[in-house]
Amino acid sequence: MDGASVVAFTDTYLPTVNGVTYTIKTWRERWERRGGRMDVVYPxxxxxxxxxxxxxxxxxxFPFYDGFRVSVPRVPREVRRADLDVVHAHTPFGLGLSALRLASRRDRPFVASYHTPTAEYADYLTSNARLESGLERLSTRYERWFLSHADxxxxxxxxxxxxxxxxxxxxxxxxxQNGVDIDRFAPVDGTAFRERHDLSGTLVGYTGRHGFEKxxxxxxxxxxxxDEELTVVFxxxxxxxxxxxxxARKHGIDARFFGFLPREELPAFYSALDVFAFPSPVETQGLVALEAIACGTPVVGVREGALRDTIDDGVTGYHYEPGDIDGFRDGIRxxxxxxxxxxxxxxxxxEPISVExxxxxxxxxxxxxxxxLAPRA
Structure with missing residues (x-):
């Protein structure tokens, strides 16, 4: 179906930095290289x-999660009037409803991507355990309703x-899979990165959003x-x-924080590491883990969520059980x-994890x- 016209709706996009943003951006670039069109509607x-x-x-x-924005559900006029083959929602909320409405009105196939288990984020909205449980149930029911409308x-x-x-x-x-741009994410000499940031010895690191759920x-x-002399880099x-x-201060650990690195610096960051550490239990894939693997850096992550699949235990890294800090430490060793x-x-x-x-x-x-759905189109 190369050459088809797709419109993607998302509640997170540039300049926000996260796996969903990069997935949509990269898919869009590749789709258009193949002669298609993929428009994006975003906050x-x-x-x-x-x-x-x-x-x-x-x-x-959005007041409860820094860096995210909430849009009024609507479809821009130029999108409503465009030739469309597929409508693709990357969110069940806000603009995802706009996508569902557009697909229904235009009688076009509706595809939905499930990136984030939203029930896991209820504790951002309240510290009340009963209310949190209620929000989780409500979120789950809503997701089921929304996704069941997708073709x-x-x-x-x-x-x-x-x-x-x-x-x-x-x-x-x-x-x-979200896929990795393996032309960009490839092993490089990390020496220059280490020297620029005054890093030496064994490096254990992570990059990505610093959310509490991670x-x-x-x-x-x-x-x-x-016992080893290690530096932790974020x-x-x-x-x-x-x-x-x-x-880090409490445990007397040498930890460096770089903030969001330019995309072009990330291959050097991954290549400079000895181990990529990933304790997040809520990933639906863990794109940064795949990027590290593409750069030749092993990943140690929790045996929970999608990291059970993303990390091939004993091959591309090691797992540890949720909450087992000793197991995490052993995996790093x-x-x-x-x-x-x-x-x-x-x-x-x-190659198997490439965006292509x-x-x-x-x-x-x-x-x-x-x-x-050809009879409908």
Whole structure:
């Protein structure tokens, strides 16, 4: 279906930095290289100047989660009038409802990507346990309703597909990895990065959003019990950064915080690391883990959520059980000891996790829903 016209709706886009943003941006670039068109409807942000095919919608800041914005559900006029083959929602809320309405009114196939288990974020809204539980149930019911209206649901991992089956989603669910730009994310000499940031010795690190749900202080706690001289490095930023800094001071850990690094610096960041540490239990895939693997850096992550699939235990890194800081520490030790073998294994996995493979799979989904709904189109 190369050459088809797709419009994607998302509640998070540039200049916000996260895995959803980069996935949409990268898919869009690859889709248009193949001769298609993929417009994006997203919350407006003064810091981002829209390019051709990008359609900002009026929005306000979301008070409970820094960096996110909430849009009034609407479809820009130029999108309503455009030739469309597929409508693709990357969110069940806000603009996701706009996508559902557009697909219904235009009688076009409706595809929904499931990026984030929103019930996991209820504790951002309240500290009341009863209210939090109620919000989780309400969120789950709403997600099930929304996704059941899709002609196809896309998830980035088998674990997430199984989760939706448990939720009772009855739409067709297909695994399509977010994919990594392996032209950009490839092993490089990390010496210059180390020298520029005055880094030496063994490096354990993470980059990405510093959300409380990521449990990043666990990285510090794991390293604190090691005899080796280690430096912990953090790229990215977010509301949990202060808690990570406090944990580092408490445990006397040499921790460096770089903030959000330019995209072009990330391959050097990953390549400079000995181990990428990823304690987040709420990932639907964990794009940064795939980027690290593509750069030849092993990942130690919790055996929870999609990281159970993203990390091939003993091959591209190691797992530890949720809450087991000693197990996390042991995984880091083992990864350091077997670094070269794991590196070769990681590099052998580059092609299967590439964005080109992901867009091939995305094309197959679009083709399938188009054929199934041909009488309607």
């Amino acid at each position: 407006d942000a003064a810091a981002h100047e829209p390019a051709t095919g990008e359609h900002p919608v009026r929005s306000v800041a 196809a649901v896309i998830v980035p991992s088998a674990e997430t597909r199984d989760r939706l089956a448990d939720l009772g989603v009855d739409s067709e669910v297909t695994v399509v 449990r990043l202080p666990d990285v510090v706690r794991a390293v604190a019990g090691m 790229g990215g930023d977010g509301p949990a950064r202060e808690s990570v800094e406090r944990a 083992r990864a350091i000891a077997t670094r070269e073998t794991l590196r070769e294994n990681c590099l052998a996995r580059r 493979r992901a867009v091939d799979d995305l094309t197959a989904v679009y083709d399938r829903v188009r054929r199934a």
